[in-house]
Amino acid sequence: xxxxxxxxxxxxxxxxxxxxxxxxxxxxxxxxxxxxxxxxxxxxxxxxxxxxxxxxxxxxxxxxxxxxxxxxxxxxxxxxxxxxxxxxxxxxxxxxxxxxxxxxxxxxxxxxxxxxxxxxxxxxxxxxxxxxxxxxxxxxxxxxxxxxxxxxxxxxxxxxxxxxxxxxxxxxxxxxxxxxxxxxxxxxxxxxxxxxxxxxxxxxxxxxxxxxxxxxxxxxxxxxxxxxxxxxxxxxxxxxxxxxxxxxxxxxxxxxxxxxxxxxxxxxxxxxxxxxxxxxxxxxxxxxxxxxxxxxxxxxxxxxxxxxxxxxxxxxxxxxxxxxxxxxxxxxxxxxxxxxx
Amino acid sequence: xxxxxxxxxxxxxxxxxxxxxxxxxxxxxxxxxxxxxxxxxxxxxxxxxxxxxxxxxxxxxxxxxxxxxxxxxxxxxxxxxxxxxxxxxxxxxxxxxxxxxxxxxxxxxxxxxxxxxxxxxxxxxxxxxxxxxxxxxxxxxxxxxxxxxxxxxxxxxxxxxxxxxxxxxxxxxxxxxxxxxxxxxxxxxxxxxxxxxxxxxxxxxxxxxxxxxxxxxxxxxxxxxxxxxxxxxxxxxxxxxxxxxxxxxxxxxxxxxxxxxxxxxxxxxxxxxxxxxxxxxxxxxxxxxxxxxxxxxxxxxxxxxxxxxxxxxxxxxxxxxxxxxxxxxxxxxxxxxxxxxxxxxxxxxxxxxxxxxxxxxxxxxxxxxxxxxxxxxxxxxxxxxxxxxxxxxxxxx
Numbered sequence: 001x002x003x004x005x006x007x008x009x010x011x012x013x014x015x016x017x018x019x020x021x022x023x024x025x026x027x028x029x030x031x032x033x034x035x036x037x038x039x040x041x042x043x044x045x046x047x048x049x050x051x052x053x054x055x056x057x058x059x060x061x062x063x064x065x066x067x068x069x070x071x072x073x074x075x076x077x078x079x080x081x082x083x084x085x086x087x088x089x090x091x092x093x094x095x096x097x098x099x100x101x102x103x104x105x106x107x108x109x110x111x112x113x114x115x116x117x118x119x120x121x122x123x124x125x126x127x128x129x130x131x132x133x134x135x136x137x138x139x140x141x142x143x144x145x146x147x148x149x150x151x152x153x154x155x156x157x158x159x160x161x162x163x164x165x166x167x168x169x170x171x172x173x174x175x176x177x178x179x180x181x182x183x184x185x186x187x188x189x190x191x192x193x194x195x196x197x198x199x200x201x202x203x204x205x206x207x208x209x210x211x212x213x214x215x216x217x218x219x220x221x222x223x224x225x226x227x228x229x230x231x232x233x234x235x236x237x238x239x240x241x242x243x244x245x246x247x248x249x250x251x252x253x254x255x256x257x258x259x260x261x262x263x264x265x266x267x268x269x270x271x272x273x274x275x276x277x278x279x280x281x282x283x284x285x286x287x288x289x290x291x292x293x294x295x296x297x298x299x300x301x302x303x304x305x306x307x308x309x310x311x312x313x314x315x316x317x318x319x320x321x322x323x324x325x326x327x328x329x330x331x332x333x334x335x336x337x338x339x340x341x
Numbered sequence: 342x343x344x345x346x347x348x349x350x351x352x353x354x355x356x357x358x359x360x361x362x363x364x365x366x367x368x369x370x371x372x373x374x375x376x377x378x379x380x381x382x383x384x385x386x387x388x389x390x391x392x393x394x395x396x397x398x399x400x401x402x403x404x405x406x407x408x409x410x411x412x413x414x415x416x417x418x419x420x421x422x423x424x425x426x427x428x429x430x431x432x433x434x435x436x437x438x439x440x441x442x443x444x445x446x447x448x449x450x451x452x453x454x455x456x457x458x459x460x461x462x463x464x465x466x467x468x469x470x471x472x473x474x475x476x477x478x479x480x481x482x483x484x485x486x487x488x489x490x491x492x493x494x495x496x497x498x499x500x501x502x503x504x505x506x507x508x509x510x511x512x513x514x515x516x517x518x519x520x521x522x523x524x525x526x527x528x529x530x531x532x533x534x535x536x537x538x539x540x541x542x543x544x545x546x547x548x549x550x551x552x553x554x555x556x557x558x559x560x561x562x563x564x565x566x567x568x569x570x571x572x573x574x575x576x577x578x579x580x581x582x583x584x585x586x587x588x589x590x591x592x593x594x595x596x597x598x599x600x601x602x603x604x605x606x607x608x609x610x611x612x613x614x615x616x617x618x619x620x621x622x623x624x625x626x627x628x629x630x631x632x633x634x635x636x637x638x639x640x641x642x643x644x645x646x647x648x649x650x651x652x653x654x655x656x657x658x659x660x661x662x663x664x665x666x667x668x669x670x671x672x673x674x675x676x677x678x679x680x681x682x683x684x685x686x687x688x689x690x691x692x693x694x695x696x697x698x699x700x701x702x703x704x705x706x707x708x709x710x711x712x713x714x715x716x717x718x719x720x721x722x723x724x725x726x727x728x729x730x731x732x733x734x735x736x737x738x
Contacts, residue, residue: 145595147515152411157411157696161422164412173411174414174686181685185686189514190494190514192595
């Protein structure tokens, strides 16, 4: 503990120098070194997790790949930096990573005081509860008297206290510093309830000894908009990160997929032509500091938003998370892209 | 330092230049050391303030009055999420104190038993004690804590299959639940009776000593004191019409409700610290007893004192003088090791402080509070033990 704090203090002392050096054009730095340094989770199935041979995959990882594809036309030019909840912000502040794609909640404090920029929300999440099916609980309001496992030092811990207090429910918090410790304690039956972001619960359920014995309650008690974050002060880089996300959304809206993207270039629809950079005298990519084919490269690398979602966390994955709020705006969700024009 | 080593006679001073004067040199080096120290401290402080300013982090202890917003699982004092950060720290401090004090008492008892056991003439007892010491002394305390914690969680039953022990005590993986006394009208008399019994016990003990010194007859002190301390309050309890009732734990929806509960986090930390430190205390006790001259034991035996009494009346009092100073270090170690609580989620000072640090970002302030509290705790323990040592020291006549 003490050592970690010391590291944080030393880190804070060095921060001034580090942040200064990295504040110039991140895009030029990235192009010069030939890869994107991407901060991801240390291991959250479906979002970012390495396999046995060290290859990363997941929803957040696909965003890293999409960014690399937009810049280099090659989704493999990424290096991953696994970060814990505490390490993630210093890693971005100091310039150790170029972008943080680590299921991180966008809050005003992080957007301002910590010196980051969040814009596109790539996953609308909220805090939820997981319980054992054997308890016959159908709603979070029936949880009075339960022991609740939670990770300390998170917004989750505060939301939990507020929710139980405002609903006049009693509970017994069982807090741990590390995610692995919370998982182990819940799995061993130390608590009746596990609370964290709902997407996290779906992912964590898979790691339990008997996933089918557990269910996730319908209540969502907080707003947790997750998305990639970059340092303040580099608008070009910020634009690229934002528009990579919008391109994924736009592709899904147009029906452009990994499989049909070459074919769609021949589309007669002027919107699609403009989006894919085949319009005559296009400046759709050069204005961003990229090639006009950048959106095509992104889709070739990872597919559209719907494909990324389904493959990693949706119907085509073991997590089977519903699209819900993350459906396109035209299909009852709130995922929406500004016009590509 | 340089002053201390000088052996130059006073009269040789005028012969050399001032550079060769050991006294001047001594002062010079000391001044240089102080200047370097002050400069380094100033540099650290200045750099810290500068960096805090740049990072827009407010400093000062004002945040302690803010609303904490988080709950703490185990608390001996009233605390809710509406309490202040300062109050949360006090909750953590009380929890640290609780585990330290109970751990020290238990470790001392186990340590003395095992330490004396190692010197036993009984082969099995001696070897068992040896095995105990070698196993617990050679495992890092954190592993001992994990051992007990996973042991508690893995072995004990789920709440719905709680193991029922006598006296309405229940054991499950949420801890030990036991009946909580509810003090009704008239229960204060039981308390008064207890206080009177304790005071009376002192007089009985004095009487026993005077009697033995005067006549050589031994008085059954232990039994009479036990009878007093338990019997008198019990009689009062019955006479006042049983004013104390018990709130018994009953099965609730998730866990047992009612009664008092000692959580598995406290239990495993307490057991681990006690057993771990006891191994060291056992060795200290053994060394202390070995340090008492064999002639003392032989003299006692020659006088016809039984072996058990020889240990208790002749050997241990003399061994205490050797035991107490290193014992103090073990007590301090136990107190400091209690900060390993964070690994299993026991809400001690470091765990609660860590949460506050995360929520407020006041790293320097929280760390300074930790340092001051542990320092105060350790120095107080040291002071008490030094006082005890002075009392036990050899009184020379």
